[in-house]
Amino acid sequence: MAGPWPITEKVGNSYCVQLSASVKVHSIFSSDKLHWDPNKPLSEQVPDSPPPIEVNGELEYDVDEVIAYQMQWTEYDDDPE
Incomplete structure (x- = not known):
């Protein structure tokens, strides 16, 4: 199955994807099953911070x-010192 497939709506914690008529699967997918576009990530798909x-x-x-x-440190526990 090739893409990209546009997301048409958010359904709860999942997304409805506009598939072509030849694809015979349900069109609602969990966000962990979708690959994010680095230019437009989904809210649940934030790139990992560098170490x-x-x-x-x-x-x-x-x-x-x-x-x-x-300071509020990126990827570090809260510590006021």
Whole structure:
């Protein structure tokens, strides 16, 4: 089965896909069965974050946002220090 097949609607936690008439399967799929377009991912299909890098023997993380002088680290447990 080749694609891409356009998504026509969201049905609960699944998606209805517009298939050609020659494809004889149910047209509603769970998001884990669909491959995402890197330019338009589904809300449940977020690309994995890159791993932290090591600098001088310590792990470095990207800062997601600064909240009241505390850092919200990407892919790291909450820690106010």
